[in-house]
Amino acid sequence: MQLHLLDLLPAGTAAIPIRAIDQANWDNVTAALTPVQRAYAGTTGFTPKAGRVCLLPSEDGRLERVLFGLGDTKAAAHDSFVAGRLVALLPEGRYRFEESGLDLADAALAWLMSSYRFDRYKKAAAALPVLVAPESIDAEAVLRIARAVAAGRDLVNTPSNGLGPAEIEAAARALAERFGAAINVTSGEELEQEFPMVHAVGKASTRPPRLIDLTWGPADAPRVTLVGKGVVFDTGGLDIKPSSGMLLMKKDMGGAAAALSAAEMVMGSGLKLRLRLIIPAVENAIAGNAFRPGDILTARSGLTVEIGNTDAEGRLILADALSLAEAEKPDLIIDFATLTGAARTALGPDLPAFFTEDDALASAVETAGREAIDPVWRLPLHAPYASLLDSKVADLNNVSGGPFAGAITAALFLRRFAPNTKRHVHFDLYGWNPSTKPGRPEGGEVQTARLVHQLLKTLYPAD
Structure with missing residues (x-):
């Protein structure tokens, strides 16, 4: 897969300064401008509203300074990635942030994530502006995150004719080689025996x-296992989706991409843990040997599952993967999946749902989401809803058969396959930006990857 070589210029490189401004410091900034610049800002009607830019000329007409509006930084709706807007607003050139009230690490990350372009199939657009690394930040740490995000976005954005199970395996092998990790891949007859639902x-x-x-990581370190749903394309199987429902189904491996991205961040940060990454990679296609509604499958765990709908395939492959993960008795299991439309209906595309029985862990997840600017919202694992998955002919059905609580019943289904791991977080994510926002270009997104990296940095810090 292509990797966007996003970069920051070395600190101290000569560049055009950017002064970030909110309403509180606007008067002080204008007082420090030259008379020509002050008049120019007034003539153009610049105010420090969020995302507004004023390109200030020098007396000889060259671009000398950029004013950038932050808006009300204390407002609940303030976007901490607002600096990402600059990538689309500035002409080609070298820029640096002046020290100000702006969080420069967040600003640099927003700039880099806004600079992402998926150009595998189309010639790249004009060159983008580049940023000088602020002296006060850990530039390498910011670059690690931005590059891991870019690699994950590339996977999600690649159409299914360019990305199948073999290509996901190749991405995992490349990551293993890069960080000296061990990797094992099960396929063929062995897969049928060991992971029958996959x-x-x-x-x-x-x-x-x-x-x-x-x-x-070292075998004696705390064990953390990441599990990512890797459905490279989902037709819905014999319960086939309508054409409109298939248009974005290349992103149904978004959970695998998020898990790979989070793993890259964790390994690159050198955290003190034993990391395990499990990805069941499949295509849910249609053929004479496709699994059918009404079939009963025996999972790796021994539980029998009646198939109420072949379009609820993601939870089936995750079930076998979670059974494998739990056997090792890890300290923490985190799974990522583009699992239900119900979560999108409840929370929209920007806010993944998460589920856990551990209240302290839930609080840590929410804190990590705020710190990483990767927000989520907790939904309940309401135990009485488990009865909606009852089957008359098997241990459970893969769907509830009704219109209610689809995200919750999917999460409850997964919990049946890791019942003894109490520190288990399930993320139900969308994996796609429907429109461009600062730091979040339209297209594939590895939601919750940065959150998980922040969470694990807190729980298992590096040396």
Whole structure:
């Protein structure tokens, strides 16, 4: 896969200064401008509203300074990634942030994430402005995050004819080689025996399914396992989706991309933990051997599952992966999945749902989301709803069969396959930016990856 080589120029490089301004310091800023610049700002009607830019000329007509409005930084709706707007507003050139009230690490990250472009299939647009690393930040740490996000976005944005289970495996192998991790891939007859629901979901595709298992870090460190749903395309199976429902189904491996991105950040940060990354990678296709509504599958755990709907395939492959993860008795399991439309209906595309039974862990997740500017919202694992998954012929059904609480019943289904791991977080994410926002270009997104990195940095700091 292509990796966007996002970069920051070395601190101290000569560049055009950017002064970030909110309403409180606007008068002080104007007083420090030259008379020509003050008149120019007034003539153009510049005010420090969020995202407003004023390009101030020198007396010889060159661009000398940029004023950038932050708006009301104390407002609840203030976007901490507002500096990302500059990438689209500034002409090509070198720029640096002046020290101000702006969080420069967040600003640099927003700039880099806004600079992302998916240009594998189309010639890149004009060159973008570049940023000098602020002296007060850990530039390498910011770059690690931005590059991991870019790599994950590339995976989500790649159409399914360019990304199948083999390509997800290749991305995982490249990551393992880069960080000296061990990797094992199960496929073929062994997959059918060891991970029968992964095999059942993926067997109708001409691109064979597989289970990818990566491990990194010392064996005696706390064990953290990331599990990512890797459905490279979802037709819905025999319960086929309408054409409109398939248009974005290349992103149904967004959970795998988020897990890979988070793993890259964790390994790059050198956290003190034993990281395991498990990705069941399949295509939910249609053929004569596709699994059917009414089929009963026996999971890796031994539980039997009646198929109420073949379009609820993600939870099936995650179930086998979670059973593998729990067998090692890790300290923490985190799974990522583009799982339900119900979560999008409840919270919209920008706010992934998360589920956990551990209140202290939930609080830590919410804090990490705020710190990483990667927000989430907790939904309840309401135990009485588990009865909605009852089956008359198997241990449980893969769907509730009704219109209510779809995200909750999906999460309850997954909990049946990791019942003894109390520190388990399930993220139900969208994996896509429907429109461009600062730091979040339209297209594939690795939601919750930065949150998980921040969470694990807090729980298991590096040396």
